[in-house]
Amino acid sequence: xxxNKPFLLVGLGNPGKEYxxxxxxxxxxxxDYLAGxxxxxxxxxxxxxxxxxxxxxxxxxxxxxxxxxxSGEAVGALVSFYKIPLExxxxxxxxMDLKLGIIRAKTGGSSAGHNGIKSIDNAIGRExxxxxxxxxxPRDFDLKMDPSDWVLGKFSDNELSELKKLMVNTKIFNFA
Numbered sequence: 001x002x003x004n005k006p007f008l009l010v011g012l013g014n015p016g017k018e019y020x021x022x023x024x025x026x027x028x029x030x031x032d033y034l035a036g037x038x039x040x041x042x043x044x045x046x047x048x049x050x051x052x053x054x055x056x057x058x059x060x061x062x063x064x065x066x067x068x069x070x071s072g073e074a075v076g077a078l079v080s081f082y083k084i085p086l087e088x089x090x091x092x093x094x095x096m097d098l099k100l101g102i103i104r105a106k107t108g109g110s111s112a113g114h115n116g117i118k119s120i121d122n123a124i125g126r127e128x129x130x131x132x133x134x135x136x137x138p139r140d141f142d143l144k145m146d147p148s149d150w151v152l153g154k155f156s157d158n159e160l161s162e163l164k165k166l167m168v169n170t171k172i173f174n175f176a
Contacts, residue, residue, distance in 0.1 A: 006051075006058040008084045009034065010075055010091045012116040015065045021160065023135040024151040027092040028063050030133065033167045035061040045077035060084075071116040072123030079124050089128035093117060096147060098134025101162050103170060105131050133166075 011031030012024075019025050032039070034054065039061065041048040048063040060082060064074035079089065087107075093114055098104060108127045111117035117130070138150045155163065 005085055005088050006060050006082065007054075008060050008062060008075075008078060008082065008089045009054075010062040010064065010071075010089065010120075012068060012071055012091065012093045013063060014067050015063075019152070021154050022152050023096075023155060024068060024094050026094045026133045026135055026163070029163065030092045030131075030167060031061050031063055033164075034059075045081060046074040047078060049078070068116040068119075070119055072119030072121070075120050076123030086125060086128045089124070090131055091117070091120060091128060092131045092133060094135045094151060095132035096135055096137045096151065098132060098136075099140060100134050100136045100159055101166055102134035103131065103166065104134075105129065133163075 009031060011027030011029070013019065013028035014022070014025060021029070035041075035050050035052055039050040039052060041050050041063070043049075043065070046064065046066050048065060050061040052059055052061060060078070062075070062078060064071040066073045075089075075091075078084070093116060095104070095112075095114075097112070107129050109130065110126075111121055120128070135151065138145045138147065143150075
């Protein structure tokens with residue numbers, strides 16, 4: 001990691017009130033929490049951004065406004081503008097293959113079919129940090145529904161409570 005460069009912390013999601021608190025927007029939920037309730041967001045490079053700190057490190061918090069499948073447009077523009085090295089980029093994404101409350105972190109790898117990650121990979125390459133947040137799969141609940149309906153469905157109050165515990169009790173960044 002390049003300590004003299006800021007960190008880019010990207011939460012993936014879809015813009016708009018109709019998508020707030022959906023499973024696909026878990027990245028936005030985490031970034032909002034980490035930025036804090038006093039964050040003043042500004043629109044730049046097809047994203048909402050806020051510059052803050054985590055444990056004394058400058059962090060640019062990002063919520064792309066391009067919709068999930070085109071997240072790379074916003075991320076690529078910000079990476080280029082701020083000259084952020086790939087090792088200083090952290091992308092928070094939803095992952096249906098992980099049960100709710102499970103977090104996995106890795107650097108690089110495949111998109112595993114996640115269209116937001118595919119878009120970012122195409123824009124900046126693959127060797128950035130990925131934070132995968134489990135949202136569960138409909139089959140975990142014996143539900144016969146299309147996975148796209150699942151990810152665009154809203155979290156239940158119990159699921160939101162689990163996520164809040166996860167956010168409060170987990171350090172998911174190696175600079176934190």
